[in-house]
Amino acid sequence: MSRRSRLVRPFASLALAAATVAGGVAVGEAQAAPELRNYVKTIRCDSANPFPAPRVPITVDVWNQVRFPSDGLPGPAIELIASSPRPQGLLPNTGIYTMSTTVNWHNVTTGKRGVVRVPTRANRITWQAVLHPGAGQVNFRITQRIGALVFVPMVNPQVSTCRGSARA
Template identity: 50%
Template sequence: MVAALIGVGPGAANAIPDYTEPNYVTTLACDSVNPWPAGTVKVRVDVFNNIRFPADGLPGPAIALIGTDRAKPVALEYTYDVTVSWRNLRTGRTGTTFVPGRGFTVKWQVDIHPGSGPVAFTIKQKLGAMAFNPMVNPQYSSCSGRATA
């Protein structure tokens, strides 16, 4: 289907393809102990595939992992480091992506570019309190999942 036509000169036209929506795969629970004296930080990771235009600006297709604690912002900040290690089960290709962050809630996005095929990945989170130092009382958690790129 053609979304629009743009004239390029007399008698010529180029088609702009429709934007393809990403495909929701699943939501993973990737909870962490809270570095502040409070309850568990319940991080939910939404997994999407068929991403043609990833947020990292690299060419698609890609798999997007979007983590958020979906809680009300706290009075003091968190700092976090997220590392995703992945393996394409068809090609054997592997990779690792690292994303740091900071905020009053835990929110991060990691886009991976594993090539076509089934992909297994492991998410490792390091979550700390921001108190005079960037990472006080760090807490570690991990979870795993699969998606097809």
């Protein structure tokens, strides 16, 4: 049972009790809303900083069973959502990053392979990739190319790689 279902269920019972006390007719227990995606895990994918600043800590949240993926294609899918905890740069809120993220994935159950490329520009490290591998165990390799935006994009690019897996 998901965390959200555990939180919603007591409130659904309260609604059922309130309807009964108010004289309403209840035809069974209220159902919790179905989950739109399932959290799998968080992986670390830290990178060197293209600005003269400390290394950038980056977490990538892995979600599967995504019913309505952000790319607009039909689900289910796997979503990878990366973020750094705060803006990095020479001074707070002054650094702009350009990112080019590539995710190579392999569904080891079906043998299907694919590549997703995500270009991003923001004042902190953040990107989102959606994989449509079909059902099965999926291994993926994330390659992040992160550069500073200083009059032109991708100045002093830094490359980092990490791996993960999820069941689709």
